[in-house]
Amino acid sequence: MIRLLTIESTCDETAAAVVDDELNVLSSVVASQSHLHDRYGGVVPEIASRAHVERIMPVIEQAMTQAGISLADLDAIAVANHPGLAGSLLVGLIAAKTLSFAHNIPLIAIDHLQAHIYACQIDSGRNVFPCVGLIVSGGHSNLYRCETALDFTPLGSTIDDAAGEAFDKVASMLGLGYPGGPAIQKAAEQGDPQKFKLPRPLVDNPERLDFSFSGLKTAVRYELYGPGKINPGARVDLNPQRVADMAASFQEAVVDCLIAKADLALEKTRYNRLCVGGGVAANSHFRKRLEADAARVGYELFIPPLKLCTDNAVMGAIAIERYQTGLFEDLSLDISPGLVRHTVARLSESG
Template structure:
């Protein structure tokens, strides 16, 4: 399993949604290459990811991306100790492309195969530069398809505390951006516009789902934005075209504030419940600067203060570095997969 020098070099592959990614990482931290083929332009006109289009793009990109990752890392198949693949959760039609490629390379090269949970890998992004973390830790993954809280005892020991019951935070950003006629993807568009808006202009609802709940719901918030723009009976004219930029910016800022308020308050609630010392934050929405600032402020005010570890922005969105990094820990623990591995839309 290990090279002659005692190091473990992993080729990671990620195709869970609309990014085709491959990376080579040694010992879980030394990032030797990271290649991502984005599909944003393919899906932009639809305002969201179209699974069939995503799958076809993965098929076209998968082997060129893997070849480029190995070229940049200056490694050949003999330098790779294992092949890791994110096989869950995600779009099955997209996952199957990466899983097939990984199993093929594992078989052809005679290398071990490692199965990775995509959400757990997002949290690994926050640990890339850490020797150790103060436990227990509460971990929040915020992405387009998932909003989940975990009790994290180690990179391999994660217990789900709560998750979304309808729209995930990133999905809500995309849908509200569509309502406001902002460019896809919605997260960056809303964040940029919100900087010029008043976050207190509109008091959008914060769904906490009960005083003890650690689950998330953003569907009602999305609907509140829609009603604000179209009227409570949805029979009014779409007022967005008549709004000036300041009014749209106020809606964006107020919506973003509502999402962030819920994320921070739920994380604080979870930290108190498990007696956390550390907060981990990962996923595409974790790139949002306002969220990062709000989470940092909460951790600073908490008694005792919490340490916040956030994924570097280049590793917030889907990537294969996080896959290869988490695979290192699974290899060390002897947790390998075999060629019967299948993709799963849930995880």
């Protein structure tokens, strides 16, 4: 039996898990930082990296204790090194490299986005590839042609805000707090999704598999404040029903955009399988709409359970695929942050 320790620190969750080559989860530990970033309405990279430094070793130790094994029992250590916040990635990578060197344990690199799609395979217990992969989170809204677990071809991505980032910003406008996804979902339960006529950017463009949520976010701002620059002292009507209606209307618009482009990707690739991952995949309305769409269009849908949608180390079990093909790293392994969008990066903007 092959046993791996997997480490996840790409953003604001410090996580570790122990998994085996049959995708059994021997342990899983996640330390959340949401309460540290709440007052800012988004992830603050410096706060995130400092919190990782404090938590990384206790989280790893807890994962090993839960699994009931020692470092000597491990066949490899896997760590997400791409994409993510630079400081956060570095903490996880340094921890992994230190343990690898000190205990002479092979090192494996994990692509965080590929891992999100692999969560579908972990949950289903069977091969889900090839498929169209849709990753929707606070930092990403991406579509991929996934030939295998490790062979992804980009089909489209957001050209501005990621869907989860838009949820955070709209939640802030509505006074719903952070993180925005769960807050908007809850408020939307009492709202009318047809109350506000919001745009569906790029939905009518059959040539592009990209997303755009910045204009949708701005449309919400205009509905609340009126067009033009916001007066810092301006008052806005945020009575509970209006907030609920806007939350429902915004959520519906985002879901319409995501599903429309997923359907187009399935059509263009001629695949009959859609795998969805990322924090926004935990949204209950999105999940219900996807299930209805799969039944209507006739494709096979895979969505992991909620605990495997948000950032976690269990999805790092994708490292088994690299282990079995001999894809190991030496200690020169570095981070590759890539393009990650987060609310905090634009806190100074009016919207």
